[in-house]
Amino acid sequence: VDTGSHAPIIRAAAVPGVTLHALTQARDERGALAALELSAVPFEPKRIFTVYDVPSESVRGAHAHRECQQFLVCVAGRLTCLVDDGESSDEIDMDGPSIGVHIPRLVWGTQWRYSRDAVLLVIASHPYDAADYIRDYDEFLAIVRG
Amino acid sequence: VDTGSHAPIIRAAAVPGVTLHALTQARDERGALAALELSAVPFEPKRIFTVYDVPSESVRGAHAHRECQQFLVCVAGRLTCLVDDGESSDEIDMDGPSIGVHIPRLVWGTQWRYSRDAVLLVIASHPYDAADYIRDYDEFLAIVRG
Numbered sequence: 001v002d003t004g005s006h007a008p009i010i011r012a013a014a015v016p017g018v019t020l021h022a023l024t025q026a027r028d029e030r031g032a033l034a035a036l037e038l039s040a041v042p043f044e045p046k047r048i049f050t051v052y053d054v055p056s057e058s059v060r061g062a063h064a065h066r067e068c069q070q071f072l073v074c075v076a077g078r079l080t081c082l083v084d085d086g087e088s089s090d091e092i093d094m095d096g097p098s099i100g101v102h103i104p105r106l107v108w109g110t111q112w113r114y115s116r117d118a119v120l121l122v123i124a125s126h127p128y129d130a131a132d133y134i135r136d137y138d139e140f141l142a143i144v145r146g
Numbered sequence: 147v148d149t150g151s152h153a154p155i156i157r158a159a160a161v162p163g164v165t166l167h168a169l170t171q172a173r174d175e176r177g178a179l180a181a182l183e184l185s186a187v188p189f190e191p192k193r194i195f196t197v198y199d200v201p202s203e204s205v206r207g208a209h210a211h212r213e214c215q216q217f218l219v220c221v222a223g224r225l226t227c228l229v230d231d232g233e234s235s236d237e238i239d240m241d242g243p244s245i246g247v248h249i250p251r252l253v254w255g256t257q258w259r260y261s262r263d264a265v266l267l268v269i270a271s272h273p274y275d276a277a278d279y280i281r282d283y284d285e286f287l288a289i290v291r292g
Contacts, residue, residue: 031200054177076222076265
């Protein structure tokens with residue numbers, strides 16, 4: 001299946017810099033496929049991780065990164081992604097692998113309302129670095145407003 | 147969570163060149179995470195795709211690639227991965243994101259026994275190229291034995 005080479009921007013979110021990209025999908029009697037050429041991701045991927053088995057009442061994320069950019073795809077189930085730059089915010093429903101959400105550095109990101117079967121795939125621009133996390137919202141506001 | 151920077155080889159498969167790698171996993175009351183530093187993948191990733199909604203009787207794959215290498219992770223559910231180089235073969239049960247399977251070029255790969263909720267994540271070394279597929283098993287044998 002030729003699933004193309006692009007992940008075109010569907011729309012910008014209400015938070016400047018946050019963009020929604022279309023993944024290419026194909027479906028036939030043998031099942032479905034969703035593809036992403038990594039040249040379409042706005043950074044060089046260095047790490048990927050999945051988040052899964054999240055209790056429905058749990059909130060994940062709730063932090064920003066000083067440098068790391070992320071590209072989120074909900075590869076199973078559904079969840080809600082909240083993005084916030086300290087001035088504006090947006091809530092993005094992710095219910096399958098049709099969209100990827102690019103979250104630049106210095107955007108507060110929260111994911112919640114995970115369905116029982118939800119799996120969030122995150123493509124990250126940097127290897128893991130604990131020092132890159134901003135976990136205090138007031139500190140985040142001071143940085144983006146400063 | 148510091149999920150480390152390596153995906154160490156757990157074991158070699160019965161097919162030379164096919165290796166099983168450990169992903170780093172972390173689990174707490176908020177859910178689970180499985181991580182892979184892309185520097186641990188034995189090639190530069192150019193494309194990722196997921197295969198999902200596969201009927202249990204379906205067989206996916208059943209081809210080899212002339213150049214493309216792949217790194218497979220079962221990010222939800224379970225499935226069975228068959229690898230075959232024309233001389234030896236191996237069957238690998240994949241029941242979660244704890245392992246990644248590196249499949250070099252010129253290895254015949256088949257995936258089957260998808261559970262209803264299975265999602266296979268494939269990291270590929272090349273963009274999509276229809277000409278890179280070998281879909282005829284006899285042609286495959288002629289190439290690897292030639």
